[in-house]
Amino acid sequence: MDVVSDAISTVRTGQASSNRVRVSGSWCARLAPYDGAGFHVVLEGSCWLLPDGGSPVPLGAGDAVLLPHGTGHVIADSPADAGTVERAVPFEQWTGGKAPGPLRGAAPGEVELLCGKYRLDHSRVHPLLAELPPVVHLPNRVGVRPELRAAIDLLGRELDGQRPGSCLAVPGLLDLLLVYMVRSWVAEDTTGAWPAVLGDPVTAAALRALHSEPSAPWSNDRLAAEAGVSRATLARRFTALVGRPPMAYLAWWRLTLAATMLRDTPDPLAAIARRVGYGTPYALSHAFSREFGTTPGRYRDGAG
Known part of the structure; x- marks a missing residue:
């Protein structure tokens, strides 16, 4: 994607x-x-x-x-x-x-x-x-x-x-x-931030990688290699354009995907955790509650 x-x-x-x-x-x-x-x-x-x-x-x-x-x-x-x-x-x-x-x-x-x-x-x-x-x-x-x-x-x-x-x-x-x-x-x-984000080859390459494989074990070094630049260059350009560092964006995106799956599928939490890059349902639940202020189960009940 x-x-x-x-x-x-x-x-x-x-x-x-x-x-x-x-x-x-x-x-x-x-x-x-x-x-x-x-x-x-x-x-x-x-x-x-x-x-x-x-x-x-x-x-x-x-x-x-x-x-x-x-x-x-x-x-x-x-x-x-x-x-x-x-x-x-x-x-x-x-x-x-x-x-x-x-x-x-x-x-x-x-x-x-x-x-x-x-x-x-x-x-x-x-x-x-x-x-x-x-x-x-x-x-x-x-x-x-x-x-x-x-x-x-x-x-x-x-x-x-x-x-x-x-x-x-x-x-x-x-x-x-x-x-x-x-x-x-x-x-x-010509004035918006996100057209500039997607027009920047380094940041766009990093985003394509994160969105293509959100569950992969990404690190700043691996993502920088994917974008063809140094870790420092990636961090500087990505953070300046997107407004948050690469790994912070990835964490937010994984939880956003998890929320979408909770809303749209009957999949169990363990399956969703694997699909978005969390090792255990507990790890996903903890991060989800911190981000959205509610547990995955309560979120699913409300979305339904």
């Missing part, structure tokens, strides 16, 4: 939900804050995203937008005026792919949207995802983000009708969409 895949897989729960909506005229709908991540893809036409506490974002055909922290927002035909937010109807009132009716009279043109939510467990979010801004806007540009464009095109085709296998295809494509949106942010952001 790589860092982006692991960061997403540890917080994803259940399947994404999505709705295809076609509207025309003047309209606006509100999506309340959500304990997960929201997204919109404009399949046809154009509209506006009005995030709570943020500036209006124009969206055109082919644009994708991710709200990774579940920020409440309004989607509308235009930024209009201050009353737009007050007039917005709850998104849940949109049924059958249609708006409940024009709000201020008809206007030419239709807009088709794919709107949805990912269920995320924010209790142990990876710092890469925690660093994402409230709104990740990925405009449609020719020759840019070909994987994201392909996923959007495939989703549009799958949602055209009841195609054989669509019940499997659509959830898989929605998962791909999330990966591609996060990947695009990592590749294009």
Whole structure:
């Protein structure tokens, strides 16, 4: 596994939900804050995203937008005026792919949207995802983000009708969409810490090694050899970019993986301990309690 895949897989729960909506005229709908991540893809036409506490974002055909922290927002035909937010109807009132009716009279043109939510467990979010801004806007540009464009095109085709296998295809494509949106942010952001982390060859090599084999008997010397640098160089660059030393990051990541397994599997604690690099269930339980303030058993009961 790589860092982006692991960061997403540890917080994803259940399947994404999505709705295809076609509207025309003047309209606006509100999506309340959500304990997960929201997204919109404009399949046809154009509209506006009005995030709570943020500036209006124009969206055109082919644009994708991710709200990774579940920020409440309004989607509308235009930024209009201050009353737009007050007039917005709850998104849940949109049924059958249609708006409940024009709000201020008809206007030419239709807009088709794919709107949805990912269920995320924010209790142990990876710092890469925690660093994402409230709104990740990925405009449609020719020759840019070909994987994201392909996923959007495939989703549009799958949602055209009841195609054989669509019940499997659509959830898989929605998962791909999330990966591609996060990947695009990592590749294009010039200010965040984690794009810099993954852009540094030494730190990125060390992270790949830790994420590929979290249960291996890692040491600073072994990890430095894997990254092709001295122990001092690895410690300096890794700590400066990631914010904690390599072995501290590994300890935190092992416990994060253990928490995910406790939440998502019925595996006994001994098996989980082996998979994350602890010699005994007791050793894992002690470290887990110190990190999360509760025992693995109580954590599992609460997660269930």
